[in-house]
Amino acid sequence: MLRKALLVLFAALAFGWPLVIENRYVTHIGVLIDISATVSLSLNMMLRIGQLSAAQAAFMGLGAYTSTLLVMRLGLPFLIAFPAAGLLVAAIAAVMGPIFLRVKGVYFVLLTFALGEGIGLVFQEWVSLFGGNNGIHGIPKASLFGMTMLTPRSYYYFALALAGVTYLVAVGVFRSARGAVLDSLNENEELSQSLGVNALSYRVCVFAISGFFAGLAGSVYAHYTGFLSPEAFAFSTMVDMLAINVIGGISSPLGPLLGAILLVPLPELLRDVKQYQMLTYGLLLMAAVLFLPSGIAGGLRSLRQWQRSP
């Protein structure tokens, strides 16, 4: 009950504040939080099945470039390019999944790491299509049903809706009967396989859903910033998304939400001194692993359990 009330309050705050605080810059940070929360949630789905996918930033990049190229080269409307970006990444994940998800733990991390680096290299080197290190400039703003989204506030609400849907899917996937199966795969795969569960197909399914949302987030990012470069989807972005998950807590979708709200504004506060911003991220990540291994969400949960027990 408390949890539901908190979530409603959370949603009301997320929805209401841009109406009260009319500041473009603060809204801009709001959009970044929404997009990071979406990608972090997509990573969280993979973490929940016990697989750390290091390709998530590259997936976001694939979505961003797909949407951009469909709009700029083929003149398709955003309304088509946006879902297409998600679907393409989902399709790639679905094709790669059966090969990749056979391996576990460190090997899966290394495999997706190699995939991510390979994708990044293609963005950098295929200059005629992806613009190389100079990137792509002048990406048209997104338009929905004849209305062009120009203000940060419109993007804020669009991205907020996307983050909200991702959150609901992440909760739904794991709360359903299938979710119980997925959790059991993380706990004891042999046992669940002995009950006739096809572990691989469940994993591939989650990988595809996770890729889908990362791709959608990339599309919003591309049309919002109007500029793409391979660097935005490099391994360091992947590390940021992982930090959001670890510091927020990986055991529930609430973790990455909390993590994104806390961590995304941080670099903006330390904007002029990039090196200190990196150092803060590194130290926070270190502190989280050493002292709060289940993250803020996990910490809150144990606090509540501690209060309940007399």
Add this chain to the structure above:
Amino acid sequence: MLALTLQIVLNGLTTGLVYVLMALGFTLIFGIMRVVNFAHGELYMVGAFAVTVLSGKLSWPYVPAAVCSVILVGVLGSLLERFLFRRVIGNEFNCMILALAVSICLQSLGLIIFGPDEIGAPRPVTGVFHFGSGVIPADRVFVGVMAILLLVAFYFFLNKTHFGLMMRAVAQDPEVAALHGIRPKRVHTAAFAIGSLLAGAAGALMAPIYTVFPYMGELPMMKAFIVVVLGGLGSLSGAVVGGLLLGIVESGFATMLGSTAAALVAFAVVVATITIRPEGLMGRRS
């Protein structure tokens, strides 16, 4: 044609030897502690900066500067194990995150202290060797020779000394090793120190050849990772074979098709290796 082939092989061998140094430390740390050390490239960077400061700013001769830098990185590694990794050992996921955090911290400290600009270290060796129509820079030969010396020393340490035997025992089975009176924790510290030391040595050797800057560790880290996957995670002989193989194949591809194609091929090989034979070329199936 023969001269070209020889040139490709020699270029490949000299870079390959540095890959071997990086990969050996990486695979040693993984084999003994199950830590995927994402901070390995940053240890290389620290070694390179240390030698640049000592031999450049303080104008020490190169050899003592390099020896001190290598020792410094080894000490840094033992401190990292003692105060950070020891607390999360046994949890592969947390070890990986901690290594990432260490990598970010070291990189940003590099940026804070030295700034983002690429600097150079004084060259201890100059000139070239000619063979037929081929040419090989003397500093490359120097790096190759030093790397071989280090590898031989490492081989003797691991196979001919009592401490090396203890290390191999812990890598095989920490519990049984502990039953025989070996203290796995002490071996962990030593393994992390030696792994770091090898990365620091690679950095100190390459500093005079390449430029030195805070992000310089990313590429060698990537190579070490490719080599280690190719040779099998935790397999020392695999790291040596994989490193030399990658060096030569890359040198060939870079000459024929360009370095991007070489890198893409390397990634494809990694994906193929993990999916078809995850234990690598030389690793044992666990």
